[in-house]
Amino acid sequence: MGLQSEVGEYVAASEELLEGSPQMDESNTKRKIIEPLLELLGWRVVSADVELEYSVQIGVGTKKADYALLLEERPVVFVEAKGADTALTEKHETQLRSYMRQIGVDWGLLTNGREFRVFRRDTTTQTPNELLLASFDLEDAAANTLVLEALTKEAIAAGEDEPIAQQIEATLEAIAVLRDEKPTLATDITELVTAETGEAIAQPVEDAAKSFVDDLITTLESRSHIPETDPEPPQPKPGPEPDGRYQIVFSRAGDHVATVSADSQADVMTEGARYLVDHEALLDAVSLPYIPGTGRGSHALLNETPHHADGSEMRQANEVVDDVWVFTSLSATDKHRYFPELADVVGLDCQFEGDW
Structure with missing residues (x-):
């Protein structure tokens, strides 16, 4: 069975547990939702490769990361866990980032069992920076198999996590550029085509060029298992009847x-x-x-x-x-x-x- 199928089964089982206990506290969330995911990714919780409450020196004090995933006794992933009854916040992200930065850990996972945020240490600059590589809900976990694969013990041990991270980062950057520069790209395509066919079809060519860029963005998102970043806004209550098209x-x-x-x-x-x-x-x-x-x-x-x-x-x-x-x-x-x-x-x- 492939990882995507296994993640799909994990999602179904976890959703059933959360439906039966929507206010699941932190200890139960860890045991029933988070630890099964770690096991699925090849990290046996009851082994020397997983350390609970890993001590991290922050300033003059000591903090504890909920889980440290270890290879050769060195942490390679920090997991910060919250209860399903707790919404993830920027403060939680800062907490995880500080753990990663202090120890020099490349990967971080912040989750409450309902939402998952994956962080990757930016190794391309001298300035410490932990990038949010992916953010998805439990129901979308199977569509994010690529980033989850990077967190597997097998991938990290084989050094395959770095190419996966680079692929996701490059795809995100490409999507951002395509969105930002779409008008310019559409203009360039239109000028190229109309130089051969004449200006009479400039408008339909430009419309088609913009649609092409949109389709390319969608393709990049789907092939990289990156969910679209434009959530549906809440439906407003109706106001006065408008009079324009x-x-x-x-x-x-x-x-x-x-x-x-x-x-x-x-x-x-x-x-x-x-x-x-x-x-x-x-x-x-x-x-x-x-x-x-x-x-x-x-x-x-x-x-x-x-x-x-x-x-x-x-x-x-x-x-x-x-x-x-x-x-x-x-x-x-x-x-x-x-x-x-x-x-x-x-x-x-x-x-x-x-x-x-």
């Missing part, structure tokens, strides 16, 4: 806040940005130029002029308020991906309705 519905904690509408995607995006500026103090919460996604690209979503961060002219932009412009030459998919970032900055969710 395209609508953006803003909500906070599920309660309707406002709806903007227009007869084109570019116009409704402009109206949505204008609402956030006028009514939610967006400009107090962001710096211009505002670059969406990873923030490492050059294409601005908002800027004080209709230009990108590198000085190039925005292909299509609308003025939101005086001296604030929004870049609207995005596919519907990218509008759905990047515009919600603006709403999130001011604590709002947004839903796209109408003819999207």
Whole structure:
């Protein structure tokens, strides 16, 4: 039986246990959910290769990692465990990172039996840094077999964990670049094609090029067992009936806040940005130029002029308020991906309705 099938069986058994005990405490979570996973990955809990409550010197005090997975008496993975009744927090991540950094451990797993966060020590820089390599829920564990395989005793002992980590990191970086640079890539593809076929088909070629990049992102995610990073927003309670073909519905904690509408995607995006500026103090919460996604690209979503961060002219932009412009030459998919970032900055969710 392959690892993916074994993980699938583990998920089914764990879900049944959690369904019967939804507020499972830490000791039971460790025994019933976490330790079976360690066994599945080849780490026998009752052996010299697994040490419970491993002491880590932090400053003048001593902390204890819940599990240290050892090879040749040296920790190679730290596991920090919480109860299923406890939500994972940034504080828990910091705790695990500090253990990894202090001892120089390459891998870390933070879990409460419901959620799993896998960390990898960045060995490419002199500055200590522990990267979040994957984050997934129990139900998605079988789709994340690749990262779980890197945590197996067999893979680490054979040195196969490093290539796996590099593959995942390279894929994540590629996905980030494709998302960030999609408008530029679509423009480049369009120019290449229209140079041979003529400008008359420029728009359908550009639309197809953007779809191609989206499909490539999806392929990379699925082949690397990396779940998509765009969760579905909560459905807001209904507000007033809009009168345009395209609508953006803003909500906070599920309660309707406002709806903007227009007869084109570019116009409704402009109206949505204008609402956030006028009514939610967006400009107090962001710096211009505002670059969406990873923030490492050059294409601005908002800027004080209709230009990108590198000085190039925005292909299509609308003025939101005086001296604030929004870049609207995005596919519907990218509008759905990047515009919600603006709403999130001011604590709002947004839903796209109408003819999207």
